[in-house]
Amino acid sequence: MQARSPLKIQIAVLHALLIRELKTRFGAYRLGIAWAFIEPLLQIAVFMGLFYFGGRSSVGGLEIPLFLATGIAPFLYFKKVIMQSMSAVNANKNLLIYRQVRVFDTFLTRFALEFVTSFIVLVVIILITWWVGYKVSLVNSLIFIYAYILLSIIAFGLGLIFGVINTLYPEPGKFIPALLRPLMFISGTFFSINELPANAQELLLWNPLIHVFEFMRSSFSYDYDTSLLSLEYLELWALASLTLGLLMLRANWRKMLTQ
Amino acid sequence: MITFNNVTKYYPTPQGRHYILKDINLTLPGDKNIGVFGANGSGKSTLMxxxxxxxxxxxGSIKIEGNVSWPLGLSGYQGSMTGRENAEFICRIYGKDKSEIREKLDYIKSFSELGDFFEMPLKSYSSGMRSKFSFAVSMAFDFDYYLIDELTAVGDKRFKEKCKKTFDAKKGIANFLFVSHNINELKRQCDIGIFIKDGSIHVHDTIDDAIDAYNSM
Known part of the structure; x- marks a missing residue:
């Protein structure tokens, strides 16, 4: 057997893990793919009902379904990356017996799969709203993609952090999903930061997810008010969470192998 | 050749550190099959x-010349995946190309004698089938060192005979490190024995010495 380069080995491992994830994740009947669409669509439908009874048809120049899609679908993506990361090691425990498979690979595979699937889901849902007859015009695709990428890096970084904590300390790890649930209500998934009273704005703007969703919305309308938002703030979050996540993994991956 | 350079391994426990290996300096010959002895919990699997x-x-550090298998036993497989998928996974991480994968899968399928169960999730296997599958997978790959952690020949006489033959064929080109509770098997397969006890490793130059030491424990 001749020696392979580390890069070649890692690519082979990521490929093998990806196929393994696809098999177990989407299931024998591929129902997992349908669920990836149904979950955000259901939540969007529920909030559309609420907006309908509230008599609103648009927020900040975006029609309601598009406004909700750009909050709810990326929020579910964020949540899924974190939940998947938290169980990455335990779910692949048996496969960590092979020296080629490293802890980081299990995180990276799950993230990559979610990154691609959720982007497709997001785009398809937006296309559906357009196809149904709502007004959808993408005026700044760059900011849309950039916001998605920043969201991805933040989610990956936090996923690493929570993944390390949950693998090494499963007891406190149980609180993390409980904390994620109320997060949806303070992340601007179904409201715009621009429509809140000033003191609420000040508080909620600490939440990076609001910036992400609002920037995404601004890519569909020239009039969308982005004066409260900051790309620099998001970049700082991305840099900080990824750095901390990688450092925590680097300090702990050996310990995680025997958990 | 396996070289231990000042190796210390412990597990933290509420009562303090539990040492598996303490300042081990040791060289194990590269041309001998080695039986590993020790009481339950003495650290045989940790050593593997x-x-x-x-x-x-x-x-400290451990150096091994040549390529080493994973700890060959009953673990290392994903219960929700089929026998074929598990075998494919291992082929992939070892960088096998398509034709090599096909060849390995054919070998594993026929050696394990699982038939249609090869396409079934591993969790549906009986323990005998699981052993046969693990054995077939373990023998499908070429290593310089086979770390055998409680992987024993199972099944009827004919299947056991087949396993023995495969072992013997491998022995000519590779070395074995054997953890087993089956003393007869260790005696048959190994040249020398090492005994893990209280954080140290005792090397016995013949397998019989090692067995005597183990029995008098």
Whole structure:
């Protein structure tokens, strides 16, 4: 057997893990793919009902379904990356017996799969709203993609952090999903930061997810008010969470192998 | 050749550090099959994991010349995946190309004699089938060192005979490190024995010496 380069080995491992994830994740009947669409669509439908009874048809120049899609679908993506990361090691425990498979690979595979699937889901849902007859015009695709990428890096970084904590300390790890649930209500998934009273704005703007969703919305309308938002703030979050996540993994991956 | 350089391995416990290996300096010959002895919990499996590179000493280093298997036993497989999918996974991480994968899968399928169960999730296997599958997978790959952690020949006489033959064929070109509770098997397969006890490793130059030491424990 001749020696392979580390890069070649890692690519082979990521490929093998990806196929393994696809098999177990989407299931024998591929129902997992349908669920990836149904979950955000259901939540969007529920909030559309609420907006309908509230008599609103648009927020900040975006029609309601598009406004909700750009909050709810990326929020579910964020949540899924974190939940998947938290169980990455335990779910692949048996496969960590092979020296080629490293802890980081299990995180990276799950993230990559979610990154691609959720982007497709997001785009398809937006296309559906357009196809149904709502007004959808993408005026700044760059900011849309950039916001998605920043969201991805933040989610990956936090996923690493929570993944390390949950693998090494499963007891406190149980609180993390409980904390994620109320997060949806303070992340601007179904409201715009621009429509809140000033003191609420000040508080909620600490939440990076609001910036992400609002920037995404601004890519569909020239009039969308982005004066409260900051790309620099998001970049700082991305840099900080990824750095901390990688450092925590680097300090702990050996310990995680025997958990 | 396996070289232990000042190796210390412990597990933290509420009562303090539990030492598996303490300041081990040791060289094991590269042309001998080695039986590993020790009481339950003495660290045989930890030793295998250290050699396989999936666990690490707290201090010191271990050097092994040549390529080493993963700890060959009943673990290392995903219950929700089929026999074929599990085997494919291992082929992929070992960088096998398509034709090599086909060849390995054919070998594993026919050696394990699982038939249609090869396409069934591993969790549906009986323990005998699981052993046969593990054995077939383990023998499908070529290593310089086979770390055998309680992987024993199972099944009827004919299947056991087949396993024995495969072992013997491998022995000519590779070395074995054997953990087993079956003393007869160790006696048959190994040249020398090492005995793990209280954080140290005793090397016995013949397998019979090692067995005597183990029996008088």
């Amino acid at each position: 994991r250290l050699l396989a590179g999936v666990d690490f000493p707290n201090r």
